[in-house]
Structure formats: C-alpha cells, structure tokens
Amino acid sequence: MFIKRGEIMSKSMRFIRHTIYIGQPSERTSCVVGDINNDGTPEVIIAAREPKREIYWLGRARSGQWEYHLIDDTFDRVEAGGALADIDGDGKLELVAGGDWQGNIIYWWDSPDDPTKPWIRREIFRMPQNQSHDQMIADVDGDGKNELIAGLSWYRPPKKLGENWERHEFARGYVSPKSVVADFDCDGKPEIVISEGDASLNNRQYGRVVMFKSKNDPTDMWEPYILHNKLLDPHSLQTADFDGDGTPDLFVGEMGLPNGDHPHPPAQRIYLSRGNKMEEHIIDEGIGTHEAKVIVIDDKVGIVGKPYRNLRSSAPRGPEVDGVHLWLPE
Template identity: 25%
Template structure:
C-alpha cells in the first residue's frame, strides 16, 4: 500500500504477505498482494482483539507528492506506482519522470491521481486535479511510442479539493470521475467516458462543501452522492432527471464519505473523517432520516484520506488512513503533531451487534502520513 507523502515526507510502500487481502476504495473491492512488519494501538475492548498482521515499510523516493496511484502503466502485467511527477516501474521501482507539476504556496498542486483509460486505447491514462491551477485534466499515456505524455484539460474554472473514481452508472465499475469543487458556486457534476471524449453530467447548480462520496444511502440499488451537508438521491437515470437533496446531517471539512452497513442491522451507514481536524467517525442510520454519530478515533488530526480495506480477507470492514502533513501549512488543529499511518478493524458482537474498532499502528513518528489520497 502506498501511503502518499506530503511536502517533506517520503514516498513509501507499506506491504503485507497475506494472499487474500482486499482493498476497497469508493465502494469497490480489489485483490492486492502485500509484504510484512509493524505494530498495534490498544483500546479497552469488550470484544476479543484479533492478532496483529505484520507489515514492512519500503521507501521508494525521499521526494514529495500530494497523491499517488497504483496501475500497470507500461502494460507489462505488473502494478506500478505513480506519485507526483514520476512513475515507478515494478518490480525494482525504476523512476521515470513524465510530467511537470506546479509547485506553489508550499503545495505540489496535484491533489488527485486516478488511473483510467480515458481514450480507451488500451493504455492506462491518469486523471488529475489541482486547487491552485483550478484544473481537472487527464494525461494521455503514449504507450511504447516514445512520445511524451500529454495533458488535456477537462475543467479550468474552479479550485478542486480532490477527485475520485466512482460508480454512478451502477454497472459495478468505478470508472466515472467525481471532483469536489472548492467553490460553493461551482456545480456538482460527474464525468464519464463517451465516444467523443469525456461527457459532463450536472447534478446540482451548486457544490456542498469540503468532502464528497458515493454509495447507496437508501438501499434502492442506485448509488447516491454524499456531501458534508447531506446526500443527493440518484434518479432512475443518473444522466438525466432530478437528484433530490436530503439535508440530513451537517459537517465541516470531510474526506470521502463511504456507505456501508457498519452494525449489520440491514441499514446503510456512513463512514467519514474530519479532513482538517480531529476525528474518524461513522453515522448510524436510525431510519426516517435520523443519524447518530459514533467516534472511531479522535486522538490525532488531519485524517484527510481514508480507504476501506479487508486485510484479513473475511469481508469485514477496515479503514486504512494516516495523518496528512501540514494540510493548511500548519494552521489546522494538531498540525504539528507526529505523523502516522493506521488501520482500524471493525469488531462486532454476533448477538448484540455492538461495534468496536481495533486500532493498528503501521507507522508513527516518521516521515510517512496519509496525504490526500491512499489508493
């Protein structure tokens, strides 16, 4: 797993040797192969704490970046790593510089890096977004032609906090693009690949604040869009029709909002994090538009990126996250506290449905954090 680095952090691979490990991001499970070493954090558990999984950290580059991606860039069947201006070729992580990125205000202005074959030519391209450049763009992979990578703008009018690959056409594939524009006057929109390029679909004439997500909130079989101010209910045809807004909660700056049945009561719950403050939490769906907040951990700040994982291969809910480094250049609460990378494992009582979370510390006090994106 790549814990994407921030400013003066290192680009780091944290891996484990479990054959059936699964990684889930934006609601989708992917098989992953890992490698081995590190430790644990303890809560006062009522339920039995599971044994630790060993992890090992590999430092690929002492440079810095705001995001990272894992994909087969050169088509050799191996998963490579992309971070910042470079991609790292497996299995020896050979460094290839392929683009230049704006550096301004102490930020490398590439806040998302998403692997997607945009032009369907068989080569994995990269969708990127930036705050200061106000740009959503994609980089064309030239394949083995020897030509340079080329950038193609999608939007150039609004600052973008982050962007995700999601499933909004309900085909089971996370290949639609969902940016979170950083201006409330910007429309909430998603993009899909069409025969003539990317097609934009506007959901709302305005945006709803820092944080965005996708999942089936009302269990009708259609993926909805979640925001810090509530959720937008998907119509039968997500490309047209009205997305009904449900203002059922209100938060400040969040990361990605996931939908999952945390307590196994048959209702979809919500998992998210306070991107610029203390707190990872879940919202229990009490029915009739009522939600109860439960803290998972509020002992460290700036969990900007959270990815759903299943490290034990048993279809259990796990969260992989880490502290972002100086997200607002030191102005956030707890910004100068030590970096760390953690994963949280849901523990649930078979009869009572009591939910607890086991905290596992993968790295602490070093140069590795969670960044804006954990692929």
C-alpha cells in the same frame, strides 16, 4: 457500535514500512494506484507542485526496485485527489486530476502505448471555481443505484439528465471531510466514514474520524460514532479487507501538521471490523502520510503513501519527509 482502542497489531498482522522512493524536497499532493502498464502489478502515480511541478509514476522492476518515470512536468498545479480510468476506451488507464486553489481546470493525461514516455495532457472542462478535491460514489440508500457523497451530504441522481440532483445531509458540524462507504457491521446497510483531513486549516488542532449509521430513513440525519477525536489532520482514509476475514476494514492515516510542529508523532491506524465494534490497531508511527491508498502487492493488501510538508516549514526535514512509503503485512 463501539470502539476497542489502543492495540498494537498482533505478530501475525504486523506491517512493515518500506521506502520505495526518495525525492528532492517538494510539496507532493496526489497519490493514485493502478496497473498502468498491464504487467499485473499496480503502479503508484505521484503529483508534486512545488518547487518543481511534476507527475510521475513508480513501477516495481523485476529486481524488486521501484523505478521513476515522468508523466508530465509542463502543467499547472495539481490538487490532491485524482483517479485512474479508461477515458477513451482504448483499454489503457488514463489519469484524471484537477487544479489546486490557484486553478480551475480538470485534466486527463492520455497514456501512450509505452507509458514510460511522456503522457499527453488534455483538458476536460473548467470549473466555475478553483480547486478540485475528491468525492465518493456508492449506493447509500440501498436502491441498487449509485449516489454521490460530497462533503456532508449525499446526492441522488435525477431520473432525467439535466434535472437537479436530490441532496440529503447526513451530518453537520465537521470540517474538510474525506469519506469512504462500506458495510462494516455486515447488517446489509452501508456506513459512511469521514475524516477531518485538513482540520488545522480550519483552526482546529485535532481532526476526528467518525462513522455514521443510517436510521430507518437514509434521507434523515445519520447517527455518529466517533472512532478518534485527536488526530493530526487525518488526510488518508481507505477501506479494504486487511485481515482476510471477508469483511471491510478501515485505514486512517495522520498527515501531521503541514508545518511539521506535531504535538504527538503522527500514526497510521487500521480499524478491524468485528461486528458491532471496530478494533483500533496502530501499525506505524513517526511518519505522517497524505493521500495514502490501498495497494495489493504479491497478494498482500497494503498501503502506499507519502508525507506532505509545505516548503515554508522550518521544522527539520529528514529524507523520509520526501519519500514514498509502502506498508505491507509481514
């Protein structure tokens, strides 16, 4: 496995950035994508915690403009992460999200028949500690059953409910890992990719993106392959087939430093899988993105996300810092 780096997307694969929403200065945490009104087009859910606590969704109208709809503004602070799922079996997607470092509650928001109306917030449970971020579910050992990837370990579920999960480390020495799983080299075995999304909070100037390949026994430590080692808090990590060749590719988005003092412009990258190599392509730079997600609009596979900048920062704050941005192939 090796990395071919530094390329700009070819003209046939150029991505264009569209700003679909501009809000007031805010600390926006969560970004989730799904078709919540069953119109066949995905919507974007955004959560913010300061100065105004709100969760809202953006939907594309027939005019092509994206419209704002409030979900809730009466909750505690929500952390990055979150997911959409049909919790109660009514055929509608509900939102699940948890508290940040000041809260320990996992909530779900029940979508009403008219999702443009405020949603009903319900409590799922209270965790023993504060802050809930995201995890990953995938079959990492090839047994046909899903395992849980959290941090730098994967967990095999027990045969009987109530028994302990079987933990296996695949790596050590990385901080604040976000993860995705896919068979990038098409060898029949999945790879795990992690990005050090909050490296700056761990006193590191740069974060890494690393692909791990299992050896013969997936319960052993996995072999690391560094894709990049000088990224500014790469807090967005997604996988999709961006070039339509039938194999999974990788998106890595630099958030930039939370205080806005960037040693280089944050960039958005796509790594195209090419068998035993990953080709790096910069699709945009200058605007950081946080918790970006894959979105399919008009049969085009793109990315939607928003910057994150804490309100204590003295760095210049242009309107793009408080926007929601959509990258689509030209």
